[in-house]
Amino acid sequence: MTLNAAAVAAMGLLLATGAALAQKTSTQAIEEYREMLQDGNPADLFEAKGEDLWKQKRGPRNASLEQCDLGKGPGVVKGVFVELPRYFADTGKVQDLESRLVTCMSSLQGIDPKAVTEAAWGRGERANATALATWVAAQSKGLAFNLPQSHAQERTMYEVGKRLFFQRGGAHDFACASCHGEDGKRVRLQDLPRLTGNPGDGIGFAAWPAYRVSSGQMWxxxxxxxxxxxxxxxxxxxxxxxxxxxxxxYMGVNAKGAKSAVPTIKR
Known part of the structure; x- marks a missing residue:
């Protein structure tokens, strides 16, 4: 190898090593940033609001949500989040936490579902549903996801979700899998977890609801x-x-065994 060739090879190795170190440093910096914010996570305020809304008598029927059945019986909230979405016999549908809360708001309190579904993010009854979901989800923090697949509709929804996850379309011909279908992908400084399997505790499906610092909203x-x-x-x-x-x-079943970390905080 000539001196020039050796120098080029050494420079290439140096640049590659520097890039790897920079990437690692960026990832670590983001994690440190999140850890610092976690001590004063504004999600705590939404969680407190959700608990108040759960107990408060509201709506045309002047009733609370304390008899809402989220899958483990009326009023039980601990452990329900890590088993949702699931099939509910009273609606004949597979429902996630938010859709089930809307059902309870309607059936117990008499609140029109359209007041939630047609509201803007962060406004009116949609904001109330977000706060309720934050509080209920927080009651399962640290528990492992174990979504049921015993009912035929649950298995069907898994297959539908899988097809939607890999469905490409839109102006850029993207799919959910374009960002979350394999390991090692990033957007700017953000690592993108692979959601076709268990990405780990508090990652992906196990990380939402979360407070978004960039928008100042609970998501x-x-x-x-x-x-x-x-x-x-x-x-x-x-x-x-x-x-x-x-x-x-689809994502919840794939996350089986991952422990919920919600409510978390995001950039």
Whole structure:
């Protein structure tokens, strides 16, 4: 090898090593940033609001949500989040946490579902549903996901969610799998977890609801999926649509064994 060739090879190795160190440093810096913010996570305020809303008598029927059945019996909240979405016999549907809360708000309190589904993010009853979801989800913090697949509709929704996850379209021909279908992908300084399997505790499906620092809002999984579709240049999905619930089933089943970390904090 000539002196020039050796110098070029050494320079290439140096640059590659420097790039690897920079990438590692960026990832570590983001994690440190999140850890610092976690001590004063504004999600705590939404969690407190959700608990108040759960106990407060509201709506035309002047009732609380304390008899809401989220899958483990009326009023039980601990452990329900890590088993949702699931099939509910009273609605004949597979529902996630938010769609089930809307059902309870309607059946127990007499609140029109449209007051939630047609509201803007962070406004009115949609904001109340977000706070309720944050509080309920927080009651399962540290528990492992174990979504049921015993009912035929649960298995069907898993398959539908899988197809939607890999469906390409929009102006950029993207799919959910374009960002979350394999290991080692990043957007800017953000690591993108692979969601076709268990990505780990508090990652992916196990990390939402979360407070988004960049927008100053509390985001649920429904909101996260809505924004993913926006970034793919797809039409905005309806709130608590069957499509978004099916995607939740797919990711939730794949996350089996991962421990919930919600409510978390995001950039």
């Amino acid at each position: 649920t999984m429904q909101h996260r999926l809505n924004d993913c579709y926006r970034q793919q240049r797809f039409p905005e999905p309806d709130y608590i649509s069957d499509a978004t619930v099916a995607l939740g089933v």
